[in-house]
Amino acid sequence: MTVNRQAYVVGAFEHPTRNAPDRSVAKLHAECALGALADAGLTLADVDGYFCAADAPGANPLWMADYLNLKLRWLDGTDSGGCSYLVHLAHAAAAIAAGHCNVALVTLAGRPRSEGLSIGTQMRAADPDRPDEPFDTAYRPTIAAVYGLVARRHMHEYGTTPEQMAWVKVSASRHAQHNPHAFLRKPVTVEDVLASPVIADGIRRHDCCVITDGGGAVVVTRPEIARSLDRPLVRLAGAGETVWTQNGGYIDATRSGAERSGALAFAEAGVTPGDIKYASIYDNFTIMVLIQLEDLGFSAKGTAGRFAAEGNLIAGQGRLPWNTDGGGLCNNHPANRGGMTKLIEAVRQLRGEAHPALQVANCDLALACGPGRVMGNGHGHATVILERE
């Protein structure tokens, strides 16, 4: 069964806060939910499907459903880390096509900044029943060091340079200067990035995304309801999700799950990378943008560093306008999960609601993708392709 082109994103909301010591996680989820519903012209009473990931209180949909007193007939608590909300969009489309719900709400929120979590350089507590745990935390694989391994291998195999990685951050910062809510608004240069301290070999501070409080939400519905609302018609054209495993130890650290989820999404949408007008690509670290650009087919394997250094990610001058909100590198990375904000900026571009300086002309086809969680070199991954009707 194909579910594409039968589900519309009618509401999208990114919480303006980046630091929320005065709000609970539940309140942040609720504010995001209300924001997205107001954007759609719907109310909580219209919601009959709810989707969230492990950032929700209780790590499942039940508590937020209770907090908001939702009358649900479909729940989905799939957690694939930061890309969960892209997975949820695809799952919502499937649930709508199958008649399980009419109005699906997806929320994300968290407050790692207020909680003082130095996620990149400190170990997170791990589930002791994780099967790899006896051989994981013991070696202190901080997120920055793991992506340092990835970056150094990519440099070794393909000659990718720190200067090329820096161009990813430079591009994001040029976009973020136009976003009044961005956590980091000051444009930076390649020299600035290279002068920032090394966190772990292969990763400098400016190669890392920000740590912010906040969240976001989207509302997804069926065609008849979407057409009854006073919003631009943005629909899901194709989606792919996967888990990129550690492959029993036979790894290639220069490749990502974008290879599989991207191929699935392009096939379902019936389009090619050359057709995409705008891309939101999850930028937890600069190296992951390069790897995903390659794995999605925007740039041949080993060439994305050059692609970025030629300015191709910069709106108004490059071949692939990317993360025009400033991305996770400069704008926002609520709950340490970047998938929702990727989706929201893609919707803004398709609606023509991006910042005028960065709006892509005739933006009728956009992609949003990202990895989630870190299992050594393994991770979840999801890609969605959206189009303006």
Next chain:
Amino acid sequence: MPDATSAAIDALAARHPEMRPFWEAAAEGRFVLATCTACGRPHWYPRSVCPLCGSTDIDWRAASGRGSIYSVSVARRADPPYALAYVTLAEGPTMMTNIVDCDLDALAIGQPVRVIFRPGPTGLPIPMFTPDRGADG
């Protein structure tokens, strides 16, 4: 009644009883790899099901302890800094580990390393690696 080796199994290891032979070997300084007797391939991390062919016929086989650095990143903000690495074992799989007893600034991709057991955070010896100065080339 607990035997001598059970005292060396910590609370985390005890949650993964299938891996007990690994820790028993480690306590004696031996590095063993979970190896599938159906497809003949070792895998990492050790499991009760072969992730390469699905067989449950898994044997623990002595590994050479030799390998080379697939990638390495020194965590510079840690005090003291330490080297996180992927090491590709001579037998095939690549594992996450630490490189120890080394000059952190002299580590390189491709460098030969050999296994050395060091106490992990709970005191249980875990396989780490050190530059293999006796290796050919």
